[in-house]
Amino acid sequence: MKKYAFWNNKGGTGKTSLAFQTICSYANDNANKRVLAIDACPQANLYELFLGGIHHKGSDKLLQRQGEPVRATIGGYFQKRLPSPYSAPTFDPVDFLTKPYTYNTNIPGNIDLLCGDPLLELQANAISTLANNQIPGTDTWIAIIDWLNDFLKPLDNNYDIVFIDTNPSFSIYTQIALSAASFLLLPVMADDSSRRAIQNVF
Numbered sequence: 001m002k003k004y005a006f007w008n009n010k011g012g013t014g015k016t017s018l019a020f021q022t023i024c025s026y027a028n029d030n031a032n033k034r035v036l037a038i039d040a041c042p043q044a045n046l047y048e049l050f051l052g053g054i055h056h057k058g059s060d061k062l063l064q065r066q067g068e069p070v071r072a073t074i075g076g077y078f079q080k081r082l083p084s085p086y087s088a089p090t091f092d093p094v095d096f097l098t099k100p101y102t103y104n105t106n107i108p109g110n111i112d113l114l115c116g117d118p119l120l121e122l123q124a125n126a127i128s129t130l131a132n133n134q135i136p137g138t139d140t141w142i143a144i145i146d147w148l149n150d151f152l153k154p155l156d157n158n159y160d161i162v163f164i165d166t167n168p169s170f171s172i173y174t175q176i177a178l179s180a181a182s183f184l185l186l187p188v189m190a191d192d193s194s195r196r197a198i199q200n201v202f
Helices: 015-029 045-050 058-066 074-081 119-131 140-145 147-155 172-179 192-201
Strands: 002-006 035-040 111-114 161-166 183-185
Touching: 002 015, 015 035, 015 045, 015 111, 015 161, 035 045, 035 074, 035 147, 035 172, 045 111, 074 119, 074 147, 119 140, 119 172, 140 172, 147 172, 161 172
Parallel strands: 002 161, 002 183, 035 111, 035 161
Antiparallel strands: none
């Protein structure tokens, strides 16, 4: 399962738009491949695009998914991890996934999505504190940084490729998202700020 992350710590480089176009184009051109998209951003813009955008009430559909008995978002998964931060609890990752095609038939049917969630910002301080705890015999930072890897492990045979859209920050939830990826796609604009952003990434 190949895993690609889109990230740049400079905002406004077209990261989410490029992620959306890449995911849909790949899924459309490879109808026999199973694609998982992960929106690891509290703004949840990628999710809204998949569910119809402004004109088709994508944000209303996002609120609906957030209100499910199992909060079907990345924030819902992290919420489940907070009481069990250093070892994965029993969970079914499928409970947290959404099939965009059921909400928006313009999206290829071979894409599943782990939705973004503004809850990530509220969870960030608690997650960072857990990552910095000193517990003999436990590498707490590695345990936390592997949360998304723990999520993907049971899905290894379910998908051929994973695309992860991230927040421009280097918050703990962005670190968790980036650590799950094998490849980094770094969108840039032709300006000096983007040049500095590339330096910051390295």
